[in-house]
Amino acid sequence: MRLLHTSDWHLGRSFHRVGLLDAQRAFLDHLVATVRAERVDAVLVAGDVYDRAVPPLSAVELYDATLHRLADLGVPTVMISGNHDSARRLGVGSGLMGRAGIHLRTDPAACHRPVVLRDSYGEVAVYGLPYLEPALVREEFAAERADHTAVLTAAMDRVRADLAARPAGTRGVVLAHAFVTGAAPCDSERDITAGGVEAVPAAVFDGVHYAALGHLHGCQTVTERIRYSGSPLAYSFSEEHHRKSMWLVDLGPGGEVTAERVDTPVPRPLARLRGRLDDLLADPKLERHADAWVEATLTDPYRPHEPMAALAKRFPHILALAFDPEGAEEDAALSYARRLRGRTDTQIAEDFLRHVRGAGPDARERQVLRQAFDAVRADTARTERP
Structure with missing residues (x-):
């Protein structure tokens, strides 16, 4: 069975005040074209469909149009809610949508009820674990603690129990939205720490043949059977070196997994530049960034006159400007911001x-x-x- 694994669309999000709706539309056009060209059997969307709980109307319209296109292709889609989504809002109409092959999994209590797909080798049970906020679902799962590892383990116990009760040879696939130990985060993901513990061990997903993960924006392989697709677009300059893609996963008759990356369209490359203003304006090596979205950090001892205007003449798509003067005493506010970076609440x-x-x-x-x-x-x- 051929699966297309994607996540973290963040429909409605902008990039430093630049709207990304056209870029998101281009990505979803590419996704639908890939489904058709690669003869995909099912699409897996591992959460953060929207960027916020109440998305703008333009994002909802794009989402609606995309689901109609996937349904028209007759390709099942399994989608979970992420920590950016409102699970209740995203799940409205899920029963009716399921009849059209669009399977929304937003209710934690139903995580053990799979979407059952079939190929020539038998059944594939696809389980959707929406983002599990420990404080809200601990009671539902009778978890020992209100942390991510405890509630995900309890949810996966239900999944494993259901899979074990199915006919021999049934292959298991799970979608989840979480931070797995060993994976690499970046600046554009919202912290999901609860109870002081956010990362969960990969062993939580033992017992299934493939885990399609969302939340982290870099495409990466935790194990051959546990992967993040990453976001299809860059949402912060910390993603400068990301290769944006989806996973095209082939699930063999015995649960064997082979996967290849399918690159997604990039609206503009990203560039993080650092140096004195005159050097940034004169260095011929930087000409390759003329069409990029640019973040510049100036190291001049004194703040130059109207630096943004000067930089925009060479880098017309510059979006962010910061100052880090060489040899100067560190500004207290800047120092504090740096101390906070990467730390949990x-x-x-x-x-x-x-x-x-x-x-x-x-x-x-x-x-x-x-x-x-x-x-x-x-x-x-x-x-x-x-």
């Missing part, structure tokens, strides 16, 4: 407590902090429900 709170009183939290205080952040996340998730 809980870690930031612990650092603040350590700064204020000279000692970090003890075990009891750390638990209180984590419970407080979990409560905030749960309240935020509830407000997104219609």
